[in-house]
Amino acid sequence: xxxxxxSVFIFLICxxxxxSCKKFLNEPFDNRLELKNIEDYAGVVKKSYPTRFDxxxxxxxxxxxxxxxxxxxxxxxxxxxxxxxxxxxxxTLGYTSPATAYSHFYNKIYMANLVIDGVLSSQGGTAEKDAxxxxxxxxxxxxxxILTNLFGMHYNPxxxxxxxxxxxxxxxxxxxRPSYSRSTxxxxxxxxxADLYKAIEIYEKNPAVVPTNPYRFSLxxxxxxxxxxxxxxxxxxxxxLYADKAIGQKGRVLRTLKTDYDVLLKSGWEFFAQQFNDPSxxxxxxxxxxxxxxxxxxxxxxxGFYLAPEVLTQIANNDYRRSIASNAGTVIxxxxxxxxxxxxxxxxxxxxxxxxxxxxxxxxxNLRGTAPNPANAVLDLEELRKVRLINYTALNxxxxxxxxxxxxxxxxxxxxFLTEGxxxxxxxxxxxxxxxxxxxxxxVIDATLLPNDKRSALQIPVNARVGNPVLENQLNPR
Amino acid sequence: MKKLFIYTLLxxxxxxxxxxxxxxxxxxxxxxxxxxxxxxxxxxxxxxALDSLCDTLYRDYGVKIVYEYTPQMIRPNDFYYPPAxxxxxxxxxxxxxxxxxxxxxxxxxxxxxxxxxxxxxxxxGFYHGHPTNTAIAAGAGFNGQFYRLGMGGINNxxxxxxxxxxxxxVILWHEHAHNQDVKYGRGEIFDRxxxxxxxxxxxxxxxxxxxxxxxxFRKYGGFAPEEDFATTVxxxxxxxxxxxxxxxxxxxxxxxxxxLITKFYLDKGMDLHKLQSVIYDLIYKN
Numbered sequence: 001x002x003x004x005x006x007s008v009f010i011f012l013i014c015x016x017x018x019x020s021c022k023k024f025l026n027e028p029f030d031n032r033l034e035l036k037n038i039e040d041y042a043g044v045v046k047k048s049y050p051t052r053f054d055x056x057x058x059x060x061x062x063x064x065x066x067x068x069x070x071x072x073x074x075x076x077x078x079x080x081x082x083x084x085x086x087x088x089x090x091x092t093l094g095y096t097s098p099a100t101a102y103s104h105f106y107n108k109i110y111m112a113n114l115v116i117d118g119v120l121s122s123q124g125g126t127a128e129k130d131a132x133x134x135x136x137x138x139x140x141x142x143x144x145x146i147l148t149n150l151f152g153m154h155y156n157p158x159x160x161x162x163x164x165x166x167x168x169x170x171x172x173x174x175x176x177r178p179s180y181s182r183s184t185x186x187x188x189x190x191x192x193x194a195d196l197y198k199a200i201e202i203y204e205k206n207p208a209v210v211p212t213n214p215y216r217f218s219l220x221x222x223x224x225x226x227x228x229x230x231x232x233x234x235x236x237x238x239x240x241l242y243a244d245k246a247i248g249q250k251g252r253v254l255r256t257l258k259t260d261y262d263v264l265l266k267s268g269w270e271f272f273a274q275q276f277n278d279p280s281x282x283x284x285x286x287x288x289x290x291x292x293x294x295x296x297x298x299x300x301x302x303x304g305f306y307l308a309p310e311v312l313t314q315i316a317n318n319d320y321r322r323s324i325a326s327n328a329g330t331v332i333x334x335x336x337x338x339x340x341x342x343x344x345x346x347x348x349x350x351x352x353x354x355x356x357x358x359x360x361x362x363x364x365x366n367l368r369g370t371a372p373n374p375a376n377a378v379l380d381l382e383e384l385r386k387v388r389l390i391n392y393t394a395l396n397x398x399x400x401x402x403x404x405x406x407x408x409x410x411x412x413x414x415x416x417f418l419t420e421g422x423x424x425x426x427x428x429x430x431x432x433x434x435x436x437x438x439x440x441x442x443x444v445i446d447a448t449l450l451p452n453d454k455r456s457a458l459q460i461p462v463n464a465r466v467g468n469p470v471l472e473n474q475l476n477p478r
Numbered sequence: 479m480k481k482l483f484i485y486t487l488l489x490x491x492x493x494x495x496x497x498x499x500x501x502x503x504x505x506x507x508x509x510x511x512x513x514x515x516x517x518x519x520x521x522x523x524x525x526x527a528l529d530s531l532c533d534t535l536y537r538d539y540g541v542k543i544v545y546e547y548t549p550q551m552i553r554p555n556d557f558y559y560p561p562a563x564x565x566x567x568x569x570x571x572x573x574x575x576x577x578x579x580x581x582x583x584x585x586x587x588x589x590x591x592x593x594x595x596x597x598x599x600x601x602x603g604f605y606h607g608h609p610t611n612t613a614i615a616a617g618a619g620f621n622g623q624f625y626r627l628g629m630g631g632i633n634n635x636x637x638x639x640x641x642x643x644x645x646x647x648v649i650l651w652h653e654h655a656h657n658q659d660v661k662y663g664r665g666e667i668f669d670r671x672x673x674x675x676x677x678x679x680x681x682x683x684x685x686x687x688x689x690x691x692x693x694x695f696r697k698y699g700g701f702a703p704e705e706d707f708a709t710t711v712x713x714x715x716x717x718x719x720x721x722x723x724x725x726x727x728x729x730x731x732x733x734x735x736x737x738l739i740t741k742f743y744l745d746k747g748m749d750l751h752k753l754q755s756v757i758y759d760l761i762y763k764n
Contacts, residue, residue, distance in 0.1 A: 327678050
């Protein structure tokens with residue numbers, strides 16, 4: 001009897017143990033979300049927008065000088081080598097750098113690829129699925145555009161077929177540890193264009209489902225992106241075409257800097273800096289990102305990089321853009337910085353695209369195209385000057401050649417986009433040289449970047465080379 | 479057996495106590511005196527007249543006056559360097575003792591007790607000078623730390639020139655205002671008065687009249703809030719009360735700054751108008 005009871009007991013235990021696992025095994029082991037519905041994919045694509053981790057590039061430009069005694073010590077091993085155009089910097093620091101940009105943009109590309117791979121087979125309406133696909137294509141396109149412009153030479157039709165850019169990864173990895181080799185600048189630009197134009201086509205076909213949120217790619221933002229892409233490719237007809245389309249979407253509305261200045265007078269720097277890139281108060285901002293604080297080395301009084309004397313001389317005394325500058329240190333340090341973002345350690349807001357860029361892209365396109373249209377360029381240029389200058393007076397453009405007008409456009413670009421991360425790409429595409437000094441009182445120039453310098457293609461970071469040895473044989477030449 | 483055990487234990491304990499001590503290295507105090515200025519601490523038998531005077535001032539007022547130190551390179555073109563001995567001796571007697579510490583202790587005992595820096599550095603040239611080019615005067619004082627004050631240009635200060643001495647003492651109070659600012663903070667309300675209207679690096683392109691119209695006591699005060707605070711204190715220390723009151727009644731911003739700063743100082747036991755009259759009388763009526 002005892003044996004019988006024992007056998008029954010064992011039988012019951014086994015039944016309970018083995019059958020109870022069945023339902024448990026049906027669940028994902030870590031409760032991860034399975035992407036099934038269109039809402040799931042839409043959620044992923046919203047999370048795939050990158051932070052402006054390319055903003056460190058301001059340190060490489062001629063906009064800034066180094067003032068080491070006004071620099072957080074922890075940042076010196078990172079930003080001083082970058083300022084000296086060196087490849088070896090302290091990449092393990094988590095602050096904005098080529099290393100953080102590289103891994104961050106690829107993380108976002110992974111998410112975009114996840115959506116591109118699966119969204120069309122998810123459950124949901126066709127138009128909605130297409131819109132999510134388009135948004136993911138735009139994110140991927142933007143990420144590759146930034147990556148190739150950071151780590152490759154600037155797009156040059158004569159050499160882009162051989163110039164190396166970054167590995168082109170267009171699918172979610174299904175292998176154990178794949179290695180990737182670098183694609184050429186042409187291949188990456190072709191992919192960027194293909195993704196962008198496909199997305200624009202989808203958006204134009206289904207305007208009702210296109211995002212209008214200024215923190216996501218709207219149709220206007222896609223056009224603004226296309227304007228920049230074509231300007232960088234020196235395709236000026238398309239630059240103007242897409243600028244027209246962006247303005248058609250958003251209207252030619254520029255930031256009235258006086259309004260921001262009035263906020264400063266009324267409420268002080270803190271609130272001014274918080275609201276400066278708020279798209280709800282600034283319709284000129286076509287697309288923005290609210291993210292962690294990434295403008296460490298500039299735009300605050302402990303970053304170490306302050307406006308170079310040459311750039312300060314380009315901001316006239318009656319320019320409101322001078323009013324949003326502040327000083328660090330003492331009068332002897334002569335250190336000026338521009339405040340456009342929150343200067344505390346909280347989250348901050350950064351601009352991807354704004355109407356000022358679209359307008360200046362169009363002005364440049366109108367001056368450099370095969371059929372120049374200086375009259376239209378002047379209109380755009382003056383439109384911006386009207387909302388930047390106190391007691392605005394028009395330029396005497398009647399007496400100016402196209403080359404002189406272009407110089408004015410470039411001057412405006414430099415001043416308008418200070419601390420916004422665009423100058424470095426202008427230096428690359430226009431073949432400008434940059435001279436950096438360690439000691440501003442000295443006449444010695446410590447590092448010079450020549451036009452089309454090989455170092456303008458930043459080196460593939462160490463964190464990318466670890467575990468992907470193929471890249472070791474494909475480093476940028478020095 | 480028990481006794482043997484206790485003896486063994488005692489021997490072992492004694493051995494471990496003595497042996498363990500022998501490994502301890504002598505603590506080196508060499509770096510104790512390292513400072514930004516590498517100040518020389520002279521033995522008493524080598525003292526000169528100035529050392530004795532400094533010692534007396536230290537005992538009377540608790541301020542260590544430093545006149546001997548290694549010239550210090552701040553940046554490739556910026557030096558601190560000590561004053562000439564004769565100049566430093568005369569300066570210490572006249573400015574340090576007669577014009578700064580003595581009247582301060584006598585007229586403002588509470589403020590003296592709480593707010594007087596414990597070190598004062600004498601500099602031959604100016605903050606931004608160069609040993610071979612002492613004429614450059616881009617900075618007068620030294621106010622980097624709130625316990626330490628300093629003044630430059632001592633080699634070139636003509637102590638018989640009353641106007642120059644008056645200006646120097648007023649600037650000393652300007653530099654001390656920076657210390658007070660660092661120590662207590664001038665506050666957000668002060669910063670709000672002229673927010674967004676500072677001249678920054680263009681301060682030198684303005685006229686003094688323009689600066690006053692814009693709400694700054696001096697055009698240099700238009701550089702940044704820090705200098706705005708210090709130049710306000712400087713103005714109150716330089717000009718008689720009636721002149722100051724006339725000026726502040728011409729401009730709302732000046733009046734607000736005046737009100738904030740007089741209160742800031744009065745709360746700590748310092749009447750800046752009284753200070754002005756004390757300094758003026760000592761220099762011009764003696």
